[in-house]
Amino acid sequence: MATATDFDRRWIFLAIGVLVLGLYAFGSGAPMPVSPYVQSYFDTIDALPEGSVVLLAADFDPGSAAELLPTYQATIHHLLLRKLRIVNVATWPAGPPFTRSSFAEIAPQYGAVYGSDWIELGFKAGDDVAMGQIGQSLLSSFAQDDRDKADVTSFPIMQGISDSFQGIALLITMSAGYPGVLEWIAQAGGRYDVPILAATTAVQTPDLFAYYPSQLQGFAGAATGATQYLQLVVAAGVPALEGTTTDNQERMLIQTYAHLLIIGLIVTGNVLYFLGRRGA
Amino acid sequence: MKREIPILLTVLCGLAITWAFFSPLPAARAVNAELLAWAEVIFSVAFLLGIANLVRISLKQISARHPDSIYKVLLLLTMFGYLAVGLCDIHGWLLPEGAGAKDRSDWIYEKFFQPLQSTMFSLLAFYIASAAFRAFRARSFEATLLLVAGSLVMLGQVPMPTWLPESAAVGTFLQRVQAFLMVYVNGAGQSAIIIGAALGTLATGLRIILGVERSYLSE
Numbered sequence: 001m002a003t004a005t006d007f008d009r010r011w012i013f014l015a016i017g018v019l020v021l022g023l024y025a026f027g028s029g030a031p032m033p034v035s036p037y038v039q040s041y042f043d044t045i046d047a048l049p050e051g052s053v054v055l056l057a058a059d060f061d062p063g064s065a066a067e068l069l070p071t072y073q074a075t076i077h078h079l080l081l082r083k084l085r086i087v088n089v090a091t092w093p094a095g096p097p098f099t100r101s102s103f104a105e106i107a108p109q110y111g112a113v114y115g116s117d118w119i120e121l122g123f124k125a126g127d128d129v130a131m132g133q134i135g136q137s138l139l140s141s142f143a144q145d146d147r148d149k150a151d152v153t154s155f156p157i158m159q160g161i162s163d164s165f166q167g168i169a170l171l172i173t174m175s176a177g178y179p180g181v182l183e184w185i186a187q188a189g190g191r192y193d194v195p196i197l198a199a200t201t202a203v204q205t206p207d208l209f210a211y212y213p214s215q216l217q218g219f220a221g222a223a224t225g226a227t228q229y230l231q232l233v234v235a236a237g238v239p240a241l242e243g244t245t246t247d248n249q250e251r252m253l254i255q256t257y258a259h260l261l262i263i264g265l266i267v268t269g270n271v272l273y274f275l276g277r278r279g280a
Numbered sequence: 281m282k283r284e285i286p287i288l289l290t291v292l293c294g295l296a297i298t299w300a301f302f303s304p305l306p307a308a309r310a311v312n313a314e315l316l317a318w319a320e321v322i323f324s325v326a327f328l329l330g331i332a333n334l335v336r337i338s339l340k341q342i343s344a345r346h347p348d349s350i351y352k353v354l355l356l357l358t359m360f361g362y363l364a365v366g367l368c369d370i371h372g373w374l375l376p377e378g379a380g381a382k383d384r385s386d387w388i389y390e391k392f393f394q395p396l397q398s399t400m401f402s403l404l405a406f407y408i409a410s411a412a413f414r415a416f417r418a419r420s421f422e423a424t425l426l427l428v429a430g431s432l433v434m435l436g437q438v439p440m441p442t443w444l445p446e447s448a449a450v451g452t453f454l455q456r457v458q459a460f461l462m463v464y465v466n467g468a469g470q471s472a473i474i475i476g477a478a479l480g481t482l483a484t485g486l487r488i489i490l491g492v493e494r495s496y497l498s499e
Contacts, residue, residue: 063401
């Protein structure tokens with residue numbers, strides 16, 4: 001009797017490859033219903049008064065960019081559309097290049113001015129310790145900005161900010177793992193009472209339900225959350241994101257069929273397993 | 281003294297950071313800031329130690345003509361090459377006219393590092409599918425529960441295909457099941473684990489501060 005381990009796994013690799021490429025070439029997605037967590041992510045940003053300062057942390061790297069970069073860029077669009085000001089930091093060394101490329105593309109669309117509407121403070125080493133330092137004193141944590149290497153206190157956006165997150169209305173993290181949203185909650189949310197939003201990878205999302213809504217005001221989990229949030233931002237008046245939204249909806253269709261294939265493989269593997277046991 | 285001084289330092293730092301965390305006094309804030317700055321210096325030095333260790337191990341394998349030597353050579357060239365580009369960018373050395381401060385390192389990042397790391401991560405899709413076929417077995421009641429719950433969460437996470445009869449209704453139903461599993465079953469389990477881990481961390485921290493736990497001294 002054939003067992004699952006006898007089966008050449010390259011056929012499975014081929015099936016996944018053909019499925020993904022085929023759907024990528026010919027598939028078309030559809031709008032998704034929005035979950036309460038994503039709606040809360042959107043509403044929390046939308047409710048901030050114009051001119052508020054938001055700390056945006058790019059705590060991710062290229063490995064998780066497929067899940068987090070769409071939400072990151074949609075968040076920047078949303079914040080600038082609402083005329084909110086953005087202080088960018090990163091506790092992952094691979095985060096700042098995403099900040100630079102995203103703002104280079106998005107900021108001119110809103111006429112945003114560097115130093116007044118947004119600032120790039122760059123990477124801070126030290127994981128949770130760095131988060132604690134940023135919480136205690138953002139100004140002394142970053143002596144210079146990452147782009148112009150100028151004294152951070154010389155920028156208008158930093159004028160209202162002082163120790164213990166005073167002047168920061170909201171913290172948003174694009175969290176790919178450790179350090180990420182759970183560490184921000186421990187180091188900043190509980191200690192300085194700053195509201196926190198997060199976009200997370202699929203692997204990290206199940207960890208967040210225990211924190212919502214008291215310690216985490218909203219989250220966009222994985223590609224699903226990204227797609228739902230993109231839909232909301234486009235509906236709020238960002239036509240520039242229509243293409244990205246359609247792409248993400250197509251990706252969700254690919255994910256649907258990939259999930260169905262994986263479930264089919266689990267069922268087939270178990271049928272072979274039980275048939276093998278009966279035959280033994 | 282080799283044992284006593286590290287233990288004394290650990291106890292003093294542990295007590296100081298605990299006091300500084302909870303106390304609203306300006307002195308406590310100053311102590312906290314100072315200790316966090318020390319920790320940052322240690323983190324930064326750890327990066328240098330990491331590089332030194334990587335170079336040492338790689339050179340050892342290269343000199344022993346290990347089969348992976350070529351990859352070690354590539355690793356060292358890439359690491360020091362990118363470091364050199366980064367240093368040039370930071371100090372504005374050899375900057376072409378009209379180029380931005382980080383254009384060169386960002387170009388390498390976008391054209392090499394980003395696609396390479398994305399490719400590595402995306403390979404997971406193939407291995408998860410293979411593992412699902414070969415390893416996920418309903419060998420016991422608990423394993424069956426896990427399989428069924430996992431499958432329902434996977435289906436609730438994605439939109440249902442439109443060719444499926446009543447796809448919208450099926451999708452809504454699966455999303456509700458997924459939400460129930462994630463919010464109540466997973467949420468309760470997560471809370472229990474978080475509280476348990478927090479108490480464990482507290483107990484371990486106390487043992488270290490009180491000098492009872494000395495495993496960090498290789499004892």
